[in-house]
Amino acid sequence: MMMVLPPSRVKYFAGVALVATALLVLPFALSAAGTAWVRITNLAILFVFLSLGLNIVVGYAGLLDLGYVAFYAVGAYVYALLASPHFGMHLPFWVILPIGATLAGFFGVLLGAPTLKLRGDYLAIVTLGFGEIVRIFLNNLSQPINITNGPQGLAQIDPVRIGGMSLGQNGTLFGLNFSGPMKYYYLLLLLLLLVIVVNLRLQNSRIGRAWEAIREDEMAARAIGINTTRLKLLAFAMGASFGGVAGGMFSAIQGFISPESFVLTESVMILSMVVLGGMGNIWGVIAGAVLLSFVPEMLRYTVVPMQMALFKRLLIEPEVIRMLLFGLALVLMMRFRPAGLWPLRARQREFDKAVGE
């Protein structure tokens, strides 16, 4: 039987197919420019995870969280401790990721519970402190029992293995040559699809609406029967668990982690991605994360050659230019698009024909 689709659906499916193909071919194109670019893309996807997780807390429920990187750290250390020579444990990744997500979610509740009555600036300060506490613990939990190995960090973390194939090494599959980062890319792409679906469905659900209601007016939300205590903790836990998954993957990809990767700047960076993209809108947040992950890397590769060509010497370090542009971008954003590049628009709901007239 032939299915005749309306033109708008055809366009939609064609668009999806196009994006899917582009995403599948992307690592081959990037490899041509250098495997480093595939690695950068993988990190960008991890930042998309983190931004989407933080978006649940900040964008949906409206709770400003400046210590989000703590959950990333929890996920990363759970993976590292359960799959490295440090404790001699080598659990498979599909066992560790849920453990990491759960533990991060638990830490989310741990942060959420005492801060339920706080909002805005006050909440931001407490969460900032929480992030620092976690990092300092990781730095010092090498004594009296060596758990985290302190500032030296944990090394030789197992790569992800699927079947007999390690994602850390090059290999051939279906006659095509896949580098390690390329394999990770496809795994991350799969996880990303999952994360996006979970986010979209949460947003358009009873839970998502209740979060939005809390963000808009907490007192009114309570008065119509929303248990704000439970829902805020749920938002913290859900957001944190995304961070936990991202942390686990980070550990596996890098093979080495130390507390230095989980500093306040990272939290600020993730928050910037959410705000720059457009709080509350999944696609905006993704765009923000991709943009803020790639632009600095592009600068790194273009600033030096450009200055050499123009002035025959290096006048300004790439790092300086990065912060300069970042600051400028934020100022311009706040001036011209305060709701983000791609802000949340009112969603048009399709009326049921039976009751809609």
Next chain:
Amino acid sequence: MSTALLEANGVCKRFGGVRALHKVSLTIHQGEIYGLIGPNGAGKTTLFNVLTGLYGASSGGFNFAGAPLDIGAPHLVAKAGIARTFQNIRLFANMTALENVMVGRHLRTHAGVIGAVLFNAATRAEEHAIQRRAVELLHYVGIADRANDLARNLSYGDQRRLEIARALATDPKLLALDEPAAGMNATETAALRTLVRGLRADGLTILLIEHDVKLVMGLCDRIAVLDYGEMIAEDVPEKVQRNPKVIEAYLGT
């Protein structure tokens, strides 16, 4: 004689040294439109806030539908069947009118995170029912044509109506309206009167705080008068109007 739906038993509320409510006892009957009036600062809204669990009572309590009412948290009060609106409208400004009402169904629906993520048949059916009920309620209060507009873009009168629709979405037995006619013009007030009468005709009991004396006298079956946190009268409108204590409270001596 109709049965009592809500009874307040010696409700006191102190803010530090200020006695906002002192031994307020009143009875609201099933199916009644009950007015609560009094000069500014008499404690009307405080009584609302104590009743709906936003403030704890210093002493005293409520019976609702034949059982003691747990006023420990607002969502418990809403669950028991008391819904309210606010004096200064409190809508979810950046959500659409329809979504505002859909949030009101939260209390009577069940889908959790897992249901939302799996989006299984039960969740889809529930979402459908939530949306259908929300559209019905928008029709009921007469703003269905604004369903997809953000709440903040609605006119003042429509916002009041939307707040009532959102409260109705929680399936209340008692609807508590805090100055619903404040800032309304004559046409809007007349429409509000029709709406409130219709609600009562559909089986709801209504508790109304209002400054518009004409509206209160014409609409309410019985009226309680608060002054400096104490109840000085509770009677039918004609008698309340002639009560010397009430006249004194409003006009001074």
